[in-house]
Amino acid sequence: MGMSKTALDINASANSSRWSDLQSLFKVTVLVANAVPVFAGFWLAAYFTGASFAANLDIFLLVMIGSTLVMGGALVINNWYDTDIDQIMARTQSRPTVTGNIPLRTVLWIGIATSALGFILLMFTTWEAVQYTFIGWFTYVVPYTMWTKRRYTLNTVIGSISGAVTPLIGWAALAPASHIVPIVLALIIFIWQMPHTFAIAIRKYDEYKAADVAMLPVVHGMEITKRQMAIYIACLLPLPFYLFSLGTTFVVIATVLNIGYLVLAMSGLFTNDDEKWARKMFLVSVNYLMIIFVMAIVVTLPWLG
Template sequence: MIKINFFKDLKYLFKRFVLIANVLPTLFGFLLAWKYYEVSFTNYFPSFLLLIIGSGMLVAGALACNNWLEADVDKLMERTKNRPTVTGTMSLKTVLGIGLTLSISGQLILLFINFEVALYGWIGWFTYVVVYTIWTKRRVTWNTHIGSLSGAVTPLMGWAVIEPAFHVIPLSLFLIMFLWQMPHTYAIAIRKYDDYARAGLKMLPVVKGYQTTIRRTSIYIALLFFVPFMINHLSVMFYLLISILNLAWFIISLKGFQTKKMKSWADQLFISSLIYLMGVYTLYLIFV
């Protein structure tokens, strides 16, 4: 029973879906570079393993540090009631120790791959833990932009295992990830509006209202139309399919202006955001 409870605590501490959602784009960036440069997977397999382990530990460490920093507000929210910092099954000292140990270990493992991978990992960790969690989340509504920056560097980490990420393909993915996370996060903030309002966190729907959130959601999704055209050497089918995917998500965003059932619309926006991102990943893997 103790072991079961321990692993259950880790599941909530590391926010398992958030952990997976941050590691997968890293692996995707690697696979895309591997395909693009047509290098031997066998030669890069040790680095691939280090990438999985290092990025997983670094993200898990950042999430644990986030739990430690937000223990006071987590007690006020329904969505975070099962975190060990709220239930008391782990002390704050233990959570901090886990967070720092995993963060440092993950960073060192990424450094074994190369400096660029480790640099992107550090940027992601610092922006999420320090700039987002400590400096902005309780103060300003544009905290979402900082959190989005943290998640957007993940494809760059994967690509940089094979070649420097200052290349139009990984940079386009960086922009897609950055813009995508705003509507995705706004959808979560609307779905959990009462939690954020009770905790006093400066999420856009809580501070500026639904109409402002819908407008900004539509703007960010509209901007996504232009990003794939940064890459000018792919087939017409790629641009057609990704534009159709973008248009479908944009239409869903516009529905927010016509509905009074905001949480129902936010559910649609959230689910469609996941479908959109998986569609983009698939199209990149097929055509790039």
Template sequence: MVDRSVSQQTAADQNIAIESFTGENKTTWRDYIEITKPGINKSNLFATFAGYWLATGFTSFDFVTLLFAMLGSGLTIAGSCTLNNFYDRDIDPLMERTRSRPVPDGRIKPSVALWYGIFLTTLGIIVLTAGVNPLSAFLGFIGFFVYVFIYTMWLKRTSTLNTVIGGICGSVPPMIGWVAGTGSLDLTAWALFLILFMWQPPHFFALAMMKADDYRAAGIPMLPIVKGFKETKKQTLIFTLLLLPSSYLLFYTGAVGWFYLVIALILGGVYIALAIKGFNTKEDDRWARQMFFYSLIYLTVILLAMIIDVAITEALQF
């Protein structure tokens, strides 16, 4: 015998999915902003700015170049996120946190989302090519390709490596900023990449634990769903341990000084301590929320530390 409540829920989910194709709900300009995931865009643009500032400081700062780098990066990220919303229109209605997005809620038709995403991405790549340099545009394209084709269309639905490999796209923005200021990919650019790359798995592992029921309902093979919370905690600790020496590479390349190094040591030490704490708690949801919240603090503060360190160094030279 089929559980009546389960049948009703399944029917409701199917109705939501069908409604996402009709576009019957009223569309507003806010929907066209929401579909680009502005929260993700803001954090990535902050990383882009940090990369550019690290490359130029006050001495060779060019506002026009920075403007084009930020605009091109923002448009490319916005387009990629829009295409992610378009492709995930079949699973977003199944998750509580995503079912009210413009496409599954029917406020933006899938076809509109598709062309909107293509337009934004193409425009972003053109702006980076013409306004900054071809290398920054190439990096932007790599970020787009990994996020849309490797992560969204492939790994997100097939492998627990989705978060790790998908982290490549989130590690590109500071590289774009650096390349905009220097025109080249050197060890410092890769150090910036490595910091963001090692930061992302613990960040998204925590989110996956917090939203485990949502991901399970949608059939997305996130690490906590497939391997369990214990394995997720182990991998979280591994990446936080790797993040600490990764953050020191910027000091090794000479891009930053002692101020940044001390801040990175404190931030990394606290992150590792929190990761270890996870093995001694039975309140997994509370721990995951602490880890997620701290990951946001870590990223914001370490990027600020880069910016402030460069400002301090140049001020001392006068």
């Protein structure tokens, strides 16, 4: 006799719940957002060094899977460490570390094992790629999660380092990442992450305040945060001009994006509805980074032919 419909439904619901717990634990959207610059870094390294993408497919898979596992491990350890503040903040209350769906001890071991497996795979690429990945993992887990996040507004700058290394990881798996292109792409991510994170902090101001997390708007207020967002975005303006090797189309589109982003940031200095403006800033920032990196790949696509 087969299982009853109710039993099947319960089983399907449990599997679905387990899957959503794992997605929440590994912060899947953050993982995908970090995987794109790794891919772009590798792709552009192949383009600029004249290496065959197909001939290096094994290295490509190792660096993509390895770096994603390491980043996933760091995010899981962050979840494990932040359980107390995640209980207070509405946006994180459904995480399995808060609901108790996955025991905390298990969460920690998942984070450690995933990170270790990722590093093992990366060791089959290059030592330089391993080093950049370790810098990203270490800064996110120790100086960011365990030290500055709750104490200093500088936490955003520290956390930005872990995102900035992603194009360097992809590039270094194939060639030394001392080339201007991966360095400028890393700088773009580093600077971009500040206004991106501040937009979230403004939207979730009450939650961060309740959890006593030292985000800039909580400690120093909205006006300073909005001014800093505009200043950081202004710092993005010159960077596309160092990427003329990607072609004029790339530089023009990136510059138009920068100007549009800055205009929106400046409008925040005159708005009365901070939350509505911050929501626009957040959506623009997410799309901004994706467009920059997808465009870097698209403009070099003809190389395949």
